[in-house]
Amino acid sequence: MVSVTVFKDMIKSPETDLSKICERAMDIGMELDLSDCPYGETTGPCSFIKRPTSYYFFLAGFVSLLRLKSILEIGTNYGGSIMAISKGLHPDDIKESRLVTIDIIRKNEEGFKGYPHIRRIEGDSLDGEVARRVINSFDKEVDLIYLDAVHEYEHTKRNLDIYADKLNPRYVVLDDIRQCDEMRRLWGELKCEFGDRAFDASDITIRKGAGFGVIKRK
Numbered sequence: 001m002v003s004v005t006v007f008k009d010m011i012k013s014p015e016t017d018l019s020k021i022c023e024r025a026m027d028i029g030m031e032l033d034l035s036d037c038p039y040g041e042t043t044g045p046c047s048f049i050k051r052p053t054s055y056y057f058f059l060a061g062f063v064s065l066l067r068l069k070s071i072l073e074i075g076t077n078y079g080g081s082i083m084a085i086s087k088g089l090h091p092d093d094i095k096e097s098r099l100v101t102i103d104i105i106r107k108n109e110e111g112f113k114g115y116p117h118i119r120r121i122e123g124d125s126l127d128g129e130v131a132r133r134v135i136n137s138f139d140k141e142v143d144l145i146y147l148d149a150v151h152e153y154e155h156t157k158r159n160l161d162i163y164a165d166k167l168n169p170r171y172v173v174l175d176d177i178r179q180c181d182e183m184r185r186l187w188g189e190l191k192c193e194f195g196d197r198a199f200d201a202s203d204i205t206i207r208k209g210a211g212f213g214v215i216k217r218k
C-alpha cells in the first residue's frame with residue numbers, strides 16, 4: 001500500500017503538478033466563450049477556419065488559472081490564439097496586462113479592433129532590430145512565451161535562445177512538438193534540460209497528432 005507521505009510527495013512532484021495544472025487549464029478554458037477567436041487562414045486543405053481550435057481553450061484557461069498578464073506570442077497569423085489568451089485575462093488585469101505578438105505579416109485588422117490592448121509587431125522574430133523592439137515592450141520578466149512560428153528545429157531553438165534568455169519567462173508553451181522529426185528532436189532536448197518541468201500536453205489539448213508542450217521554467 002502507498003503510504004500517505006509517499007502519495008503527498010507524488011502530488012508535489014513537478015510533473016504531477018504540471019499535468020494537473022494543464023488538465024485544470026483545459027477545463028477552465030472550455031467554459032470560456034471563444035467564438036470570436038477564429039483560427040483564420042491556413043495552409044491546409046481547409047483554407048479558412050472560422051472557429052477556435054482546441055488549444056485556444058487551453059491557452060485561455062492556462063492564463064486564467066495562473067493569472068498570467070505578461071505574455072509574448074511568436075507567430076500571430078490571424079490573431080486567434082492571442083485573442084484567446086486575452087480572453088483568459090482576469091478583468092482586473094487587462095489594464096496592466098502586456099500582450100505582445102509578432103508576425104512577418106499583418107492580418108485581420110478588423111478583428112484586432114476589439115483587442116486594443118494587444119500590441120502587434122510586424123517583422124521577423126529572428127531579426128536583431130525586431131527582437132530589440134519586442135524585448136523593449138516588456139518592462140519586467142514575462143509570465144509566458146507561446147512559440148508558434150516555423151516548426152523547424154533551428155528556427156524554434158533560435159527563438160527560444162533569443163527571447164527566453166532575455167525575458168526569463170515562467171512558462172514556455174510550444175505548438176507542434178510532434179509535427180516532424182526536427183520538432184520531436186527539440187522537444188527531446190527540452191525534456192532532458194527541464195525533466196519533469198517539461199510536460200507533453202498533447203492529449204489534454206486534443207493535439208495528439210501535432211503535439212503541444214508546456215515548460216515550467218521556474
Ligand SMILES: C[S@@+](CC[C@H](N)C(=O)[O-])C[C@H]1O[C@@H](n2cnc3c(N)ncnc32)[C@H](O)[C@@H]1O
Binds near residue numbers: 123148149
Ligand atoms: C502556425 S501560424 C501561427 C498560428 C497562431 N499562433 C494561432 O494559433 O492562431 C505561424 C505564423 O508564424 C509566422 N512566422 C513565420 N516565420 C516567422 C518569423 N520569422 N517571425 C515572425 N513570424 C513568423 C507566419 O507568418 C504565420 O502567420
